[in-house]
Amino acid sequence: MYNDYPKPHEDLRELVDRIDKLGQLVRVPEADPDLELGTLIELVAHRGGEGAPALLFEKLTGDGKGFRVLSGATNSAQRLALTMGFPRPDHPLDAVNSYRERMQTHKPIPPSEVDSGPVLENVLREGEIDLTAIPAPRLHELDGGRYLGTDDLVVMQDPDDGWVNIGTYRSMVQGPDRTGLWISPGKQGRQIREKYFAQGKPCPVLISCGHDPLLFLASGNELRWGLSEYDYAGGHRGAPIEVVRSELYGLPMPAAAEFVIEGELHPGETAPEGPFGEFTGYYAGGRSEQPVVRVRRVYHRDNPILTVASPIRPPSNFSYSKCVMKAGMVWDEIERAGLSGVQGVWCHEAGAARMFTVVSIKQAYAGHAKQAALLAASCQSSSYLGRFVVVVDDDIDPTNTFDVLWAMSTRCDPAQDIDLIRGTWSGPLDPRLDRATTTNSRALITAVRPFGRDFPAVAEASPELRDRVAAKFAELLDRLPTS
Numbered sequence: 001m002y003n004d005y006p007k008p009h010e011d012l013r014e015l016v017d018r019i020d021k022l023g024q025l026v027r028v029p030e031a032d033p034d035l036e037l038g039t040l041i042e043l044v045a046h047r048g049g050e051g052a053p054a055l056l057f058e059k060l061t062g063d064g065k066g067f068r069v070l071s072g073a074t075n076s077a078q079r080l081a082l083t084m085g086f087p088r089p090d091h092p093l094d095a096v097n098s099y100r101e102r103m104q105t106h107k108p109i110p111p112s113e114v115d116s117g118p119v120l121e122n123v124l125r126e127g128e129i130d131l132t133a134i135p136a137p138r139l140h141e142l143d144g145g146r147y148l149g150t151d152d153l154v155v156m157q158d159p160d161d162g163w164v165n166i167g168t169y170r171s172m173v174q175g176p177d178r179t180g181l182w183i184s185p186g187k188q189g190r191q192i193r194e195k196y197f198a199q200g201k202p203c204p205v206l207i208s209c210g211h212d213p214l215l216f217l218a219s220g221n222e223l224r225w226g227l228s229e230y231d232y233a234g235g236h237r238g239a240p241i242e243v244v245r246s247e248l249y250g251l252p253m254p255a256a257a258e259f260v261i262e263g264e265l266h267p268g269e270t271a272p273e274g275p276f277g278e279f280t281g282y283y284a285g286g287r288s289e290q291p292v293v294r295v296r297r298v299y300h301r302d303n304p305i306l307t308v309a310s311p312i313r314p315p316s317n318f319s320y321s322k323c324v325m326k327a328g329m330v331w332d333e334i335e336r337a338g339l340s341g342v343q344g345v346w347c348h349e350a351g352a353a354r355m356f357t358v359v360s361i362k363q364a365y366a367g368h369a370k371q372a373a374l375l376a377a378s379c380q381s382s383s384y385l386g387r388f389v390v391v392v393d394d395d396i397d398p399t400n401t402f403d404v405l406w407a408m409s410t411r412c413d414p415a416q417d418i419d420l421i422r423g424t425w426s427g428p429l430d431p432r433l434d435r436a437t438t439t440n441s442r443a444l445i446t447a448v449r450p451f452g453r454d455f456p457a458v459a460e461a462s463p464e465l466r467d468r469v470a471a472k473f474a475e476l477l478d479r480l481p482t483s
Contacts, residue, residue, distance in 0.1 A: 008085055008237045011118070011256035012212050012305060015083060016070065019054050024079055026053045032061040033069070033146075038139030041071045041310045045317050052317070054079060056305075060135040066303035067135050071310065072317040073213040080321045083213050084236060092324065092399045093344050099328030102236060108227060109234030111243040117255025120244065124298040130176040131261075131295060139310045140277035144287055145172040147276065148179060148209050148261075151309035151318065153219050153229075155206035155251050156192045159199065164252060165192055166219040166229035168309075171207055172273050177295045180273040181205070181265065182285070184427040185438050186384070188225060193265060193291070202264035204249035205293055210258025210306045215241070217325055222380050247297055258304040262297035269294075280352045280385075281313035282431040315349045322353035329381035330357060337375050340364065345376070346398040355387035358398035366451045370419070373444035383425050390445045395458070404447070411455075412447040419444045 009015040019025045026044075031037045037057060044052050053076075057069040074080045077089040086098035136148040149171025157164050167189040172180040183190040196203035208215075214237060218229040230252065234240045243252035246262045253260045273290035275283040309318045323346065331345040344360040347353045359372050369391040376382060377389045392398060392407045412418070426433060426440035433440060449455040461469070470477060 005082075005085075008214075008239060009083075009212070012070070012073075012210065012258060012307070015073065015213065016054075016056060016305070018082055019073065019079055022078060022082060024053045024076060026055050028055055028057045030059040030061060031057050033063075033135040033137040034061075035138055035141060036061075037069060037137050037308075038310050041139075041308070041317050042312050045072070045075075045310075045312070045315050051076060052315075055317075063135040065133070068303065068305045069135075069137070070210075070305050070307050073307065074217060074321040075317055076320060077324070080324055083217070085238070092346065093397075095324045096328045096331065096345065099324065100332055103328070103332050106235045108231035109237070109240050110228075111230040111234060111252055112240035113252065114242050114244055114255050117242060117244045117257075118301045119253060119255055119257045119260055119299045121302050122298075122300050123247070124300075125247075126177075126296055129295055129298050131173050131179060131298075132176050134173075136173050136306075137308060139308075140283075140312070142283055143276050144272070144274045145174070145180075147172050148306075149181075149207050150311070151209075151213075151216055151307040153206075153208040153211055153215055153254075153257075154181065154183075154189055155208070155253065156189055156203065157249075157251060158192050159195050159201070161226070163226050164228045164230060165189060166215065168216065168220045170276055171209075171293075172276070174271050174273075174292055177263075178271065179207070179261065179263075179293045179295060180271060180290050181207070181293055182273050182276075182290050184384075184429060186425055186427065196265075197267040200267065202266045204251060204262075204264050206246060206251045206253050206260055206262050207293070208254060208257045208260045210304055211254050212241075212256065213307070215254065216307065216309075217321065220322065221325055221329060222384060224380065246299075253299065257299070257301075259300040259306060260298070261293070261295050262299070263293040263295040265291045265293055277311055278429050279311035279314075279316065279319070280355070280429060280431055281311075284431045285428040286435060288435075314352055319349045319353055323347045323349055326353050326381060327357075330359075330376055330379060333379035333381055334359070334372065334375040337379070339372055339375055341368065341394075342372070343394040344398045347382075348399075348401065350401070351387065354382070354385050356390070357382055357386070357388070358390045358392060358404050360392050360394055360396055360398045361448075362394040363448060363451050368451065369446040369448045370444070373419070373446055374421075377421060377424075377442045377444055385426050385430055385440075386424065386442050387440070388443045388445065390447055393448045396447075407447040408445060411449055412445055417446045 136146040242255040270289040
């Protein structure tokens with residue numbers, strides 16, 4: 001486990017304390033949830049990049065109920081490692097490799113059902129619920145409303161086989177006991193919802209708006225159909241996630257969650273939703289009629305902490321952690337498909353962790369690079385909303401944008417080394433598509449030395465010479481600024 005913590009954190013509050021001890025938490029005494037909070041999150045994310053701290057907003061202007069907001073819990077290599085129980089990373093690929101090593105022995109652990117938990121400290125029922133009184137933030141100036149669910153867990157149960165799915169879908173406050181739920185086409189939650197609607201039944205749903213970030217890391221990625229994110233997260237935690245059953249539908253909610261709503265979606269019951277600034281960096285998706293949750297229960301802790309993901313022009317307050325998780329998942333999947341020689345995978349923040357993936361390989365045969373590109377573009381973890389896959393040689397650091405662009409500029413012939421795949425899975429959040437289109441194309445770029453042919457040597461000092469000269473002139477080099 002990470003540092004001096006032999007056991008995983010018990011809940012979000014204990015993790016916040018650990019982040020604080022790590023020196024990566026900034027407490028904001030007060031901020032207005034209407035635009036001010038979101039803009040400060042943006043300023044910090046863009047100023048600090050991967051080194052930006054987590055923010056704990058301790059008071060929200062106009063709120064008298066003691067709500068707090070947490071931003072960026074896992075958005076650094078150190079904080080992600082702390083959350084996942086990885087060793088301290090020195091390089092982004094260290095965290096990716098820690099994830100892959102974990103997956104070699106990872107076994108899903110089902111949740112443990114308990115009779116009670118902190119989430120039940122307060123239970124509001126019909127007639128007592130007023131979501132408009134909750135300081136849900138309006139994050140961006142052109143947003144169509146206030147969003148309670150951004151870093152959220154949307155819990156549903158498949159009506160056919162009973163497995164529990166958790167996804168992350170945006171949820172806009174629509175009234176005292178109504179909230180929207182926008183789910184992109186093809187997502188598992190949408191498939192489950194449509195099963196209920198096809199049977200003429202309402203779809204029960206829980207929306208957790210404050211919880212252990214480990215669950216958010218699970219819910220925001222494409223896991224295989226039938227694998228519950230509770231089980232997946234429990235496997236990473238090394239212990240079951242404790243859950244308590246909801247009053248109305250018996251859905252499992254995290255027992256230590258901060259704030260959870262329960263209700264149901266009804267066929268044909270919609271309201272205008274959006275626009276919303278999304279993770280691609282655009283107000284993609286526009287404004288449209290979307291299903292509405294009739295909220296019939298609210299469960300929350302005293303002084304609850306809302307977890308907020310603010311999608312903006314990258315980098316955002318969650319994009320770095322998405323890059324690490326996505327890269328590890330893609331790497332695992334292409335190796336499981338039989339590809340050898342992978343040296344590294346990175347999903348770049350500039351591509352919103354989905355649209356620009358780089359794979360580094362040690363070439364072993366003609367066609368090796370093209371095989372890597374095809375697999376990386378089509379595996380489950382990268383199938384949604386992708387755009388570019390670049391394959392580079394093993395001397396190129398896939399996390400280093402300058403190195404990758406150099407390889408593309410010098411080792412890729414556009415006519416020979418760029419291929420296109422059409423009709424791939426995308427959706428309304430793709431800013432390049434019109435609203436009627438749900439598929440896009442992928443560019444596969446093999447920026448590698450042609451296999452089996454002579455290629456000019458790289459003009460740089462050998463590692464041994466660099467080390468010898470660096471040691472001799474260490475004092476001089478230490479005085480120079482670093483980029």
